[in-house]
Each structure stands twice: as C-alpha cells, then as structure tokens.
Amino acid sequence: MNVQEVRKMFPILNQEVNGSPLVYLDSAATSQKPIQVIEALERYYREYNSNVHRGVHTLGTRATDGYEGAREKVRTFINAKRTEEIIFTRGTTTALNLVAQSYGLANVREGDEIVITYMEHHSNIIPWQQVAKLTGATLKYIPLQEDGTIALEDVRSTVTQNTKIVSVMQVSNVLGTMNPIKEIAQIAHENGAIMVVDGAQSSPHMKVDVQDLDCDFFALSGHKMCGPTGIGALYGKKELLDRMEPIEFGGEMIDFVGLQESTWKELPWKFEGGTPIIAGAIGLGAAIDFLEEIGLEHIEKHEHKLAAYALDRMSQIEGMTIYGPKNPSERAGLVTFNIDDVHPHDVATVLDADGIAVRAGHHCAQPLMKWLKVSSTARASFYLYNTEEDIDKLVEGLVKTKEYFSDVF
Template sequence: MNIKEVRRQFPILDQEVNGHPLVYLDSAATSQKPQSVIDTVSKYYQEYNSNVHRGVHTLGTRATDAYEGAREKVRKFIHAASTEEIVFTKGTTASLNLIASSFGADHINEGDEIVISYMEHHSNLIPWQQLAKKKGATLKYIPLQKDGTLSLEDVQKTITDQTKVVALALVSNVLGTINPIKEIAKIAHSHNAYIVVDAAQGAPHMKVDVQELDCDFLAFSSHKMCGPTGVGVMYGKKQLLENMEPIEYGGEMIDFVDLYDSTWKELPWKFEGGTPIIAGAIGLGKAIDFLEEIGMDEILAYEHEITDYAFEQLSEIEGLTIYGPKDPGSRAGLVTFNIADVHPHDVATVLDSEGIAIRAGHHCAQPLMKWLDVSATARASFYLYNTKEDIDRLVAGIVKTKEYFTNVF
C-alpha cells in the first residue's frame, strides 16, 4: 500500500490546525472521505438527483440503478447471500434499534436471557437493556479478562438454554479488542440463541464474511469507512427478515393500503419507509470501491503495523496507562490511554493546540469505564491514511502535555 498516494486522496488532511499540520487520530469516531466519494455524492446532486423506485423518468431510473447498485456492493463486501438481506438504515445505532425493536420484541419473553458484554457501545447495550426491562427478561454480561478480552470459557458459562439473543461488538471502540465472533456464534447457536454483531469498528478495517461468521444479524455505518454520514447497513438472514415486522410505516415500504389494513413490500424495502438516504448509499458504494481497490487485507496489515508502533512508543512514556489487550493480533487500530493526574479532556485540548485530533470522554461506553475504574479516557484511533510520523507527533504531544501539567501543578 502506497501511503503517500492514499493520503493524497483525502483533501481534508492537507491543512493546518492551530498553526500545525493536521494529524487526524479520531477515525473510530468518524473517518475522513476520499475525493472519489466526495465527487460521487456531488455528482448525484448535480446530475441525477431524483427519488428512487417511484418515477419512470430518466433521472429516477439512474438514481434507482445507482442506489440498488450500492446495495449489491454492500452484499459482496460482507458476502451476504442476497441483496434481500441488505437493509439501508441511518447507521449502526438505527440498525441495532431496528433489530431489538422488531426481532427482539417478537422473540424475547419473560424469563428469557439476553447476553452482551461490558465492552459494548451504548448503541448495542441500551436497546437490549430497555427490551429486557419491558419484557421482564434477564440481561447478562459476559465477564471480561483483565486485558479486556473475552474467554470462550466464560462465554460458554454465560450463555444457557434460556438465552435467546447474544449481542456483541466485533471490535471494541475503546479497548480495540477483536472478539472471536465465529466461535461465539457456534456456542450461541448450540443453545438455539441468535447472535447480533455490532461491526461498526470492524467493517471499516477487516474482511467481514457474514456467512463464515454465521451471524444472524450484523450492523455497521458508512461514515466510519470513508463513506458519507447518515447511512448504515443492517444485515439479517433472509428467513429471519421475512418474519420480522417493520417499525417505521409510510411511503415506499408498502404493497397495498386499504382503509383499515395494509400489506408490506418484499425484502428489503419493507424496512426502508420513506425517501431513503439515496446520496449516502451511493457514496457508501463508492467508499467500498475505494477500500476494495486497496484491499481489506492490506488495510488491516498496515493498521496492525501502525498500531504496534504506537503501542511501543506510548509504552515508553512514564505514567501513561494503556487499556486493552497487549497482543497485537487481538487488537484493532486504536490505543486508549490515560496520563496519571491529567484529565483526558485536558490531554485532548493540549494535543489539539498542536494540531492533533484525538477523542476524550467515555466513548459511549460508560459501563466499560466503570469496569476500568475510570471516568474517562483518551483515545487515538488510526486508519489507512495515518503514518508513523503521525504517531511520532502524538507521542511528542503527549510528552509536552505531561510536562506542562507537571510544571503547572
């Protein structure tokens, strides 16, 4: 992978922030967009802006072809069996809420169990938490090992014959932990439970094969993988989606409407009520083209190299604590840390003054912060456009931050 050529395709990186060249290390929150994606979205609005599936005119046909073409690109990207299994949503959060509100509501009853982990993003925790409260079900947590990983032994102990749904992140947005979803799916299915995968932090960085994982549902967002904001994907096995009810009603998702009853369109359109996120979906399709042209294996290998380098350099800083697994093979492209006696927001503020963008806070994972026994952390997250020079700037910025607060206080 030619990193210089890759970086040239991201115009936002060619700027100064607070008098310093920008170092963007917040891709776990949202990634930057290559020029090809920006141009594709702009072209839709400039040349064939129209609604989809409704008109027979030329612009409507072009828009529909591009929109449904994007669905096929998503299908191939995650190796789904059919485009009927690909539903466009507003993002991972909307996808997970749809799964919990429709499938979960129909399959969870009083006394049933829903199994998640302490590392879940709020988007994959609150929908199940609220469903359990509403249904009188039990919400169970798989324990974490000291390094923030899951052991299959603990998974086997937690999932029982009363478990109906297991909902887990493919990659933790805080710890960077890569979870053994394929093995966990086997355990879940052996108890006749269904598995839901939050792939928001996984799909942008590694190959995802839903058939190999044998997951029942999977969700991810465009904006974390070089695509536009406001659009995401819900994958579900066809036989499960066919038996699910939509949770949003209106135009486009209907087949026939009578005064006192209605019927729904076939998959996947029964879940896409109203005018869909057309430009976003088309932009996501172009983002997939961009990523696959580079190669997901190449992207993952490069990110491992960058993350390993960051881990090594940051580990040399006295008083800095790094959270998550130390094994490079178990960690995705981010490093979450704290500096002793310095609040993460102060760390982020000083780094921003040096032109370095990181994330600070609870990262929408407050139960995990409680498990770590901290109120917040700082997080540097990497993507295919980051370099070792970016890491060197980060390290120098952290050292400067530490020295500043040591001298002040």
C-alpha cells in the same frame, strides 16, 4: 499500500489546524472521506438527483440504479447470500434498534435472557435494556479478562438454554479487542439463540464474511468506512427478516393500503419506509469501491503495524496507562490511554493546540469505563491514511502535555 499516495486522496488532510499540519487520530469516531466519495455525492446531486423506485423518467431510473447498485456492493463487501438481506439504515445504531424492536420484542419473553458484554457501545446496550424492561427478560453480561478480552469458557457459562439473543461488537471502540465472533455465534446457536454483531469498528478495517461468521444480524456504519454520515446497513438472514415486522410505516414500504389495514412490500423494502438515504447509499457504494481497490487485507496489515508502533512508543512514557490487549496482533488500530494526574479532556485540548485530533471522554461505553475504574480516557485511532510520523507527533505531544501539567502542579 502506498500511504503517501492514499493520503493525497483525502483533501481534508492537506490543511493546518492551529498553525500545525493536521494529524487526524480520531477515525474510530468518524473517518475522513476520499475524493472519490465526495465526487460521487456531488455527481448525484448535480446530474441525477431524483427519488428512487417511484418514477419511470430517466433521472429516477439512474438514481434507482445507483441506490440499488450500492446495496449489491454492500452485499459483496460482507459476503451476504442475497441482496435482499441488506437493509439500508442511518447507521449501526438504527440497525441494532431495528433488530431489538422488531425481532427482540416479538421473540423474547419473561424468563428469557439477552447476553452482551461490558465492552459494548451504548448502541448495543440500551436497545437490549429496553427489550428486557418491556418483556421481563434478563440482561446478562459476559465477563471480561483482565486485559479486556473474552474467554470462550466465560461465554459458555453465561449463555444458556434460556438465552434468546447474544449481541457482541466484533471490535471494541475503546480496547481495540477483536472478539471471537465465529466461536461466540456457534455457542449461541448451540443454545438456540441468535447472534447479533455490532460491526461498526470492524467493517472499515478488516475483511468481513457474514457467512463464515454465521451471524444472524450484522450492523455497520458508512461514516466510519470512508462513506458519508447518516448511512449504514443491517444484514440479516432472510428467514429471520421475512418473519420480522417493520418498525417504520409510510410511503415506499407498502404493497397495498386499505382503509383499515395494509400490506408490506417484500424484502428489503418493507424496512425502508419513506424516501431513503439515496445520496448516502451512493456515497457508501463509492466508499466500498475505494476500500476494495486499496484492499482490506492491506489496510488491516497497515493498522496492526501502526498499533504495534504506537504501543511501543507510548509505553515508554512514564505515567502512561494503556488499556486493552498488550499484543498488537490481538487488537485493532487504536490505543486508549490515560496520563497520571491529567484529565483526558486536558490531554485532548493540549494536543489540539498542535493540530493533533484525538478523542476524550467515555466513548459511549460507560459500563466499560466503570469496569476499567475510570470516568473517561483519551483515544488515538488510526486508519489507512495514518503514518508512523503521525504517531511520532502524538508521542511528542503527549510528552509535552505531561511536562506542562507537571510544571503547573
């Protein structure tokens, strides 16, 4: 993978911020978009903007082909068995809420258990809190090891015959931990539970095979994988989706509407009420084409290299605390950290003055912050367009930040 050639495909990177070349290190929040995706969106709006499924005119047919073609691209991208197992959503959050509200409320009862981990994003905590509250079920947490990893013996001791749902992120957006989803799914199934996977931080960076993982549901977001905002997808095994009821009702998702009752379309359309996210889906399809042309295996290898380089350089800064696995091969391409006596927001502000964009805050993971015994952290996250030079600039900025606050206080 020629990173310099890849960078040329991202117009936003060719600019200055606060008088310095932009160093974008916040891809875990949202990735930048290549020209191929931008042009695909523009082409839809310029050439064949139309609603889908409903019209027989030429523009409607082209829009429908683009929309449903994108669904097939998502299917092959994660290796689902059937195209109808792919539901378009607004993103990972909407997908997880769909599973919680449709499958969870219908299949969980008082005395049952829902199992998650302390590292989950709020999107994979709050929906299950609500299901537990409404059904009387118990929400349980798999313990974490000291380095922020999951031990399978802890999974086995937490998941029981009373567990109905296990929901775990494949990659932590804070720790970079890559969780053993396949093994956790096996334990869940042995106990009669289903396995739900938050794939927001994994699908942009590594090859995902939902059949190999044997997960029952898998959620992803387009905007984290070079696609537009406002589009994502939920994969679900057909036998489960067939039994689930829609949670949004209106046009497009119906088969027949009578005065007192209605019937639904077949999969996947029964879950996609109203005018769908047509342009977003087409843009996501273009992003998948782009990522597959580059090669997910090359992207993952590149990010592991960057993570190793960043861990080595940043660990040499005195007063730096780095969270998550210490072995670069065991973590994704991000580094979450704190500098002694400097608030993460101050770190991010000083770096931004030099055109370096990092994240600061609780990263929508407040239970994990409590587990780490901090209120917030700073995070630098990498993607296919980042370089070792970007990390060098980050390290220079962190040293500058540390020296500045040492002088002030």
